Amino acid sequence: MDQKYEPLFRPWKVGNVEIKNRIVMLPMEGTNMIQWEAKTGFVKGIDAFYRDRKDNNIGLFIPGLIPMISIIGQKWVYKHPEVFEPVKPVVREIHESGAKIFFQLSAGAGRSMLLPPILRPFVKKGALKTLASPFLMTKWWWSAPDDDEPNVWDPDVKMDLFTEEMIHKYIYAFGQTAKLCIAAGVDGVEIHAVHEGYLLDQFAMPYTNHRQDAYGGSLENRLRFACEIVKEIKKVCGADYPVSLRYSVCSMTRGFNAGAVPGEQFTEVGRTMEESEKAIRILEEAGYDLFNCDNGTYDAWYWAHPPVYAPLNLNLSYVEHIKQFTTKPVVCAGRMQPDAAAASIAAGKIDAMGIGRQLLCDPEFITKIREDRPQDVRPCIACHGACLPFNGLNGKGTDVDPLHVAMGRCVLNPWTNNETRYSKAPTKQLKRIAVIGGGIGGMETAIQASLRGHKVDLYEKSDRLGGVFCAAAAMSFKEKDQALLEWYRRKLGESGAVIHLNTEITDLHTLDAQIVVVATGAHAKTLPIPGAERAITATAFLNGEQAVGDRVVIIGGGLTGCEIAYELALQDKHPCVVEMTPHLVGAKGICMANSTMLRELLRYHNVPAYLNTVTEAITEDGVVLQTPEGKQTVPADSVILSVGYTPDTRFTSQKEQKNRLQQTPQVYFVGDCDKVGSLKTVIKQAYELVQTISYS
Numbered sequence: 017m018d019q020k021y022e023p024l025f026r027p028w029k030v031g032n033v034e035i036k037n038r039i040v041m042l043p044m045e046g047t048n049m050i051q052w053e054a055k056t057g058f059v060k061g062i063d064a065f066y067r068d069r070k071d072n073n074i075g076l077f078i079p080g081l082i083p084m085i086s087i088i089g090q091k092w093v094y095k096h097p098e099v100f101e102p103v104k105p106v107v108r109e110i111h112e113s114g115a116k117i118f119f120q121l122s123a124g125a126g127r128s129m130l131l132p133p134i135l136r137p138f139v140k141k142g143a144l145k146t147l148a149s150p151f152l153m154t155k156w157w158w159s160a161p162d163d164d165e166p167n168v169w170d171p172d173v174k175m176d177l178f179t180e181e182m183i184h185k186y187i188y189a190f191g192q193t194a195k196l197c198i199a200a201g202v203d204g205v206e207i208h209a210v211h212e213g214y215l216l217d218q219f220a221m222p223y224t225n226h227r228q229d230a231y232g233g234s235l236e237n238r239l240r241f242a243c244e245i246v247k248e249i250k251k252v253c254g255a256d257y258p259v260s261l262r263y264s265v266c267s268m269t270r271g272f273n274a275g276a277v278p279g280e281q282f283t284e285v286g287r288t289m290e291e292s293e294k295a296i297r298i299l300e301e302a303g304y305d306l307f308n309c310d311n312g313t314y315d316a317w318y319w320a321h322p323p324v325y326a327p328l329n330l331n332l333s334y335v336e337h338i339k340q341f342t343t344k345p346v347v348c349a350g351r352m353q354p355d356a357a358a359a360s361i362a363a364g365k366i367d368a369m370g371i372g373r374q375l376l377c378d379p380e381f382i383t384k385i386r387e388d389r390p391q392d393v394r395p396c397i398a399c400h401g402a403c404l405p406f407n408g409l410n411g412k413g414t415d416v417d418p419l420h421v422a423m424g425r426c427v428l429n430p431w432t433n434n435e436t437r438y439s440k441a442p443t444k445q446l447k448r449i450a451v452i453g454g455g456i457g458g459m460e461t462a463i464q465a466s467l468r469g470h471k472v473d474l475y476e477k478s479d480r481l482g483g484v485f486c487a488a489a490a491m492s493f494k495e496k497d498q499a500l501l502e503w504y505r506r507k508l509g510e511s512g513a514v515i516h517l518n519t520e521i522t523d524l525h526t527l528d529a530q531i532v533v534v535a536t537g538a539h540a541k542t543l544p545i546p547g548a549e550r551a552i553t554a555t556a557f558l559n560g561e562q563a564v565g566d567r568v569v570i571i572g573g574g575l576t577g578c579e580i581a582y583e584l585a586l587q588d589k590h591p592c593v594v595e596m597t598p599h600l601v602g603a604k605g606i607c608m609a610n611s612t613m614l615r616e617l618l619r620y621h622n623v624p625a626y627l628n629t630v631t632e633a634i635t636e637d638g639v640v641l642q643t644p645e646g647k648q649t650v651p652a653d654s655v656i657l658s659v660g661y662t663p664d665t666r667f668t669s670q671k672e673q674k675n676r677l678q679q680t681p682q683v684y685f686v687g688d689c690d691k692v693g694s695l696k697t698v699i700k701q702a703y704e705l706v707q708t709i710s711y712s
Contacts, residue, residue, distance in 0.1 A: 017385075017386050017387070017388060018388055020355055020358055020359070021354055021355070021358050021385055021386065022358070023038065023358045023359075023361040023362040024037060024038050024039060024354060024357065024358045024361065024369065024382075024385075025037045025038070025073075025386065026038060026361070028345060028367055028368065029345075030076075030204060030258045030260065030305050030306045030345060031204065031256060031257070031258035031259075031305040031306075032256045032258070033116055033203050033204055033258050035075045035076050035115075035116050035368075036075045036114050036115065036116075037073065037074075037075035038075060038357075038361055038367065038368040038369055039073060039074050039075045039076070039368070039369060039371065039382050040074075040075065040076045040078065040308070040347050040368050040369065040370045040371070041069065041074045041076070041077045041078060041371060041372070041375055042078060042308070042349055042370045042371060042372040043078045043079060043080045043081055043120045043206070043208070043262075043372075044080055044372045044373070044376070044403065044404075044423075044424055045080055045403070045404060045423035045424055046080065046403065046423035046424010046425060046433055047062075047065065047079050047080040047424050048062070048079055048080035048081065048082065048424075049062050049079045049080075049103045049106060049119075050082045050093070050099050050100070050103065050119075051080075051082075052083070052086035052087065052091060052093075056099065056102065057096065057098070057099030057102075058099060058101075058102035058103060060436070061433070061435060061436040062079075062106070063105065063106045063109070064435035064436055065424075065432070065433055065435060066079075066106055066109070066110060067109065067435075068379040068435065069375060069379045070109055070110050070112075070113040070115060071113050072379055072380050072381070072382055072383045073382040073383050073386055074115055074375070074382060075115060075116065075368070076115065076116050076117070076118065076368070077110055077115060077116070077117045077118075078117070078118045078119075078120050078206055078260075078308070079117070079119065079120065080120065080424070081120045081121070081122040081208050082119060082120065082121050082122065082193070083122050083123075083124055084121065084122065084123060084124070084186055084189040084190060084193060085124070085156050085157075085189070087157055090156060092189055093189070093193050093196075094189050094192035094193045094195075094196060097196050097199070100196050100197070100199065100200040101200075103200050103202075104200050104201060107200060107201040107202060108201065111201070116203040116204075117202055117203055118202065118203060118204040118205055118206045118258070118260055119197045119200075119202045119205050119206070120205070120206040120207075120208050120262070121190055121193055121194065121197075121205055121206070121207055121208065122207075122208040122209070122214070123186050123190075123208075123214070123215045123216050123241075123245075124156065124157060124214070124215045125157070125214050125215060126159065126160040126161070126165075126175065126178070126213075126214060126215035126218045127160045127165045127166065127167050127168055127175050127213075127218060127224070127314075128167075128168045128169075128212075128213050128214055128215075128218075128314040129157055129158065129167065129168075129169075130169055130406065156182065158175055158176050159175055159176045159177060159178040159179075159182065160175035160176070160177075160178055160215070160218055160224065161177075161178055161215075161218050161219045161224055161225040161226075161227055161231070161232070162175075162177070162218075162224060162225060162226055162227065163175070163176060163177035165218075165224060166272055166273075168213070168273065168314040168315065171272065171273065178215070178219075180229060180230075180231070183231065183241055183244075186241075186245075187241075187244050187245055187248050188248065190207070190245045190248055190249055191248040191249050191251065191252035191253070192252065193205075194249045194252060194253050194257070194259075195252050195253055198253055198257065203258065204257065204258030204259065204260060204305075204306075205249065205257075205258075205259055205260070206259070206260035206261065206262055206306075206308060207242065207245055207246065207259065207260070207261050207262065207304075208262045209261065209262030209263065209264075210239070210242050210261060210262070210263050210264065210295070210299065211261075211262040211263055211264045211310075211320070212262075212264055212310075212312055212313060212314060212317075212320045213264075213267070213269075213286075213312070213313030213314040213315060213317075214314075216241055216242050216245075217264060217313065219231060219232075219238055219239075219240075219241045219242070220238045220239055220242065220287065220295070221238070221267060221285075221286040221287055221313070222238070222285070222286070223269070223271070223272075223285035223286055224286075225238050235291060235294060235295060235298070236298060239295060239298050239299060239302075242261070242299065242302070243298065243299065243302035243303075244302075246259050246261075246299075246302050246303040246304050247302060247303055249303075250303050255303075258305045258306065259303060259304055259305055259306075260304065260305065260306035260307070260308050261299060261304045261306070261307055261308065262308045263296070263299070263307045263308060263309050264287065264309070264310060264311050264312055264313065264319075264320065265287075265289070265292050265309050265310070265311055265331070265334045265335060265337075265338045266284065266286070266287055266288065266289055266292060266311050266334060267284060267285070267286025267287045267288075267311070267312065267313045267315075267316065268284070268286075268311050268312050268313070268316040268319045269284065269285055269286040269312075269313045269315045269316045270282050270283065270284075270285065270315075270316075271285055271315070272315060273315050274315060274316075275312070275313075275315055275316025275317070275318065275319070275612065275613075275616055276316060276616075277613065277616050277617050277620045278326065278327055278330065280620055286313055286315075289334070289337065289338075292338055292341075293338065293341045296338055296341050296342045297341060297342065300342050300343065300344055304344065305344055305345075306344055306345050306346070306347065307338075307342060307344060307345075307346045307347070308346075308347045308349070308370060309331065309334075309335040309338065309346050309347060309348055309349065310330075310331045310335070310348070310349045310350045310370075311330075311331050311334055311350070317608060317609045317612060318609040318610070318612060318613035318616075319331070319350070320350075321400065321404055321607070321609040322350050322351045322398060322609075322613075323398045323399070323400060323607070323609050323610040323613050323614075324397060324398040324399065324493060324494060324496065324497070324610070325493055325582070325610070325613050325614055325617055326350070326351055326398070326613065327351070328351045328352075328353050328356070328495075329350070329351060329352055329353055329356045329357075330350040330351050331348060331349065331350035332348055332350070332352070332356060332357075332360060332366070335347075335348035335366055336348075336360060336365040336366060339365060339366060339367075345367035345368065346366055346367055346368075347366070347367065347368045347369070347370045348360070348366045348368075348369065348370060349369075349370030349371075349372065350370075351398065352369045352370060352371060354369070354382075354385050357369035372403075373396045373398070373400075373403050373426070374395075374396040376396075376403050376424065376425070376426040376429065376432045376433075377394050377395070377396040377426050377428050377429050377432075378393055378394040378395075378396075378429065379432075380392075380393075381393055391502075391503075391506065393503070394428055394429060394500070394503055395496045395499040395500050395503060396426075396428070396496065397427075397428070397494075397496045397497050397500055398496065398610075399427055399607075399610070399695065399696075400607030400609055400610055401427040401605065401606075401607070401694065401695065401696040402423075402425035402426050402427045402696055403423065403424060403425060403426060403427075404423065404607050404609065405423070405605065405607060406607055406608050406609075407604055407605065407606060407607065407608060407611070427694075427695055427696040427699060428500070428695075428699060430699060430700050430703040430704070431703075438703075438707055439707065439710075439711055440467070441468075441711070442468055442469040443468040443469045443470060443709075443710035443711070445710075446469055446470055446471065447470050447471070447530045447531055447709065448470070448471045448473075448528065448529045448530050448531070449461075449462075449465050449470050449471065449472045449473070449529055449530070449531045449532075449533060449709070450472075450473050450474075450475065450521075450527040450528075450529035450531070450532045450533070450681070451465075451472060451473070451474040451475065451513075451532075451533045451535060452475050452521050452532065452533070452534050452535060452536055452667070453475075453476065453483065453534065453535035453536040453537060453687075453689070454474055454475075454476030454478075454480075454481040454482070454483060454515070454517070455481075455482060455483020455484060455485060455535060455537050455687065455698075456482070456483060456485050456504065456687070456695065456698055456699065457483075457535035457537070457686040457687030457688075457698040457699070457701070457702050458474055458476070458483070458533070458535035458686070458687075458702075459474070459481060459482075459504045459505075459507075459508050460504075460698070460699050460702035460703060461533050461535060461686055461702040461705065461706060462474045462508055462511060462513040463504075463507050463508055463511045463513070464702065464703055464706040465513075465706050465709065465710075466511035466512045466513045467511065468706060468710040469710075470709070470710070472511070472512070472513040472514070473513065473514045473516060473527075473529070474508070474513050474514070474515050474516065475516045475519045475520075475521050476515070476516065476517050476518075476519065477518070477519065477520035477521075478517070478518070479517050479518050480517070481501075481504070481505050481508065481515075481517075482501050482504070482505070483537050484537055484538070484555060484661075484688075485497070485501060485695070486501065486559065487554070487555040487558035487559050488558070488576070489501050490558045490559065490560070491558070491579060491580075491582075491583045492583060492586060493582075493583070493586070522666075523670075524667065524670045524681065524683060527681065529681045530680055530681050530682065531681050531682050531683075531684065531709060532681045532682070532683045532684070533683075533684050533685075533686055533702075533705065534667045534683065534684070534685045534686070534689055535685075535686045535687050535689065535698075535702070536664040536666065536667070536689045537661075537664055537687060537688045537689055538661035538662055538663050538664055538688035538689065538692050539661060539662055539664060540553040540554065540555055540556075540657070540660075540661055541657075541659050541660045541661060541662055542657060542659075543571065543631060543657060543659060545631060545632060545633050545634065546632075546633040546634070546635075547633050547634030547635055548634060548657075550634045550635075550636075550655060551571070551634055551655040551656065551657045552564070552654070552655070552656055552657070553656070553657050553658075554572075554576050554577065554580060554656055554657065554658040557580065557656050558580070564584070564589070564653070564654035564656065565589075565652075565653025565654045566589050566590055566653055567589075567590050567591075567638075567651055567652050567653045567654070568581075568584055568589055568590070568591045568592075568652065568653065568654045568655070568656060569591070569592055569594060569638065569639045569650055569652040569654075569655050569656070570584075570591055570592070570593050570594065570655075570656045570658055571594045571631050571639070571655065571656070571657050571658065571659060572593075572594070572595065572657065572658035572659040572660070573593045573594065573595025573597075573599075573600040573601070573602075573625060573627070574595075574601060574602070574603055574658065574660070575601055575603065575606055575611075575614075576658045577593055577595075577656075577658035578593060578600055578601050578614050578615070578618060579614065580656060580658060581593050581618060581623050582614060582617050582618060582621070582623070585617075585618070585621035585623055586621075591623055592623060592624040592625065592626065592650060593618070593623065593624070593625045593626070594625075594626045594629050594631055594639065594641060594650075595625065595626065595627050595628075595629065596628065596629060596630055596631075597627070597628070598627050598628055599627070600614075600615050600618070600625055600627070601614055601615060605694055605696065626641055626643055626650070628643070628644050629641050629642065629643045629644070630642045632647070634652075634655050635649070637649055637651060638650050638651040638652040639652050639655055660692070661688060661692045662692070663688055663689050663690065663691065663692060664688070664689045665689070667683070667685075667689075670683065684705055686698065686701050686702045686705060687701060687702070
């Protein structure tokens, strides 16, 4: 092991519980062991998820949250001890590995409650707020510290008042539920949270709590709910039972649905650092044994769920500062890197490193670091495409129904949270497989097929592997995307697949294969407007094929167009974005943490955006636009087209002919040549195709 990582593997204590190392697997959606939407309360297959990770050098596991009361049906978890029975074998296995486990208990989301689209109209009318039906979400989940508080996801929905009677019932429930955790063998509990703008945090912050009772006003009053919870748990479970608090050091929030970005000077409406220094002392005195820290609220969600645009080790300096004001250990989360965490631990500035999504992406992450194999780590690219697929448009509305969305999965690793669905066993019928195209879809297909024992040849017409992802990874803030490209190339080289670069296939009949997988991607679209030939495509710009001037108009305000605008702003150029819809980054499938941070970064860098605007022509002087205010010409030195892609259909007729006549080879399409999608769709399609080929 590289000695710079040695501090990560020192033992430490939380209360009277000794933990073997400083690695904490953070609670994430989809890692819950107990979830009321499951028929039995126990999440089926979750034991396989933890089995992949328990022997991989994680010191402390904190699974996803357990709400004190069910979202549907209004069932108090402490009144159903039977739901804790199935977790006991999982807890026992984790203990046998030498690790410890805390269960995270939650008072709920308050105004951060995600609204299912099917129910949203009824909530706006107030119907669900008055119904007590066991089949609907009741007042417990539509309440916040202040009456008439705007919901995060849809500000037109106003929250009810969380009453003192409800507070007291919750406090009792926390104590009784913690007692059930002890009976299940759980080593401690974590309270979620004075963190991220959830209900307890809404009580704690001045912009969401204007109460006049004992739970509002002074800082002590605003923290009273959280303090009474830990006191109740200690009373019921004993003073030595460890209680952690998920804690946002600072809110990083400018107002309702308005977050700040790193480096911005702004007026904090939530918890300032000055107030945080006092708050952590109050919370420690109340009885908390550990502070599991980051930053943010749901109004600045990307601090707690940092996307690709967030710096690595985003929250480290804030957590190092707040540790000076408590005698209890602190954990730091937020795109944490092992070298930075180890150095901070060695200096006594933090006590442990919190890791979340990287352990979805690669369960063996810490083992590979400890064994000096960092090159083997599949890097998390902070895309949120499957671990947290909550979409939102400017803080209003969402495309995801939380009752049916699958969370806690990984775009790059379809195996995660599908362990009972997929197989990694060798195939019983070896096949000769030809893969056409060396982009992500082609490489994923070739790697997976080789791992199952098939004989694979991959053909790429250019001299490099990566396809369009080479362009996507080219931006300066995408160091992890660039690392992912290198990981794919390395794994493909190690897989046993034969790689043919500079080899273009035009006729499937020439291939000696039983199965052909076409993964040739898509072509950039253009616009049928005068002067379109003056523009360059997004891929041409990103691949460095053509330079741009100072004033750059990007036509297309989707993800790629806005990322290019941000990259140009970082280069001190003057971009602007033209988008024909009312929204920037409005496509489905993009997590609100990502889209919101990108929009806030464009705001911070003063990048103009022309929404509801049609591009009519590109001239020597600039771009002619039809805006809601009328026609105007925006001056431009360069114009970049980012208006989407169209599938490469070169092999469509050959596929149809062969499959219709049932000729060999069988032909399959993977990725954008089949249907333009995303990294998530192409990797999943490739992964599942190999499953079908290997095990059907």
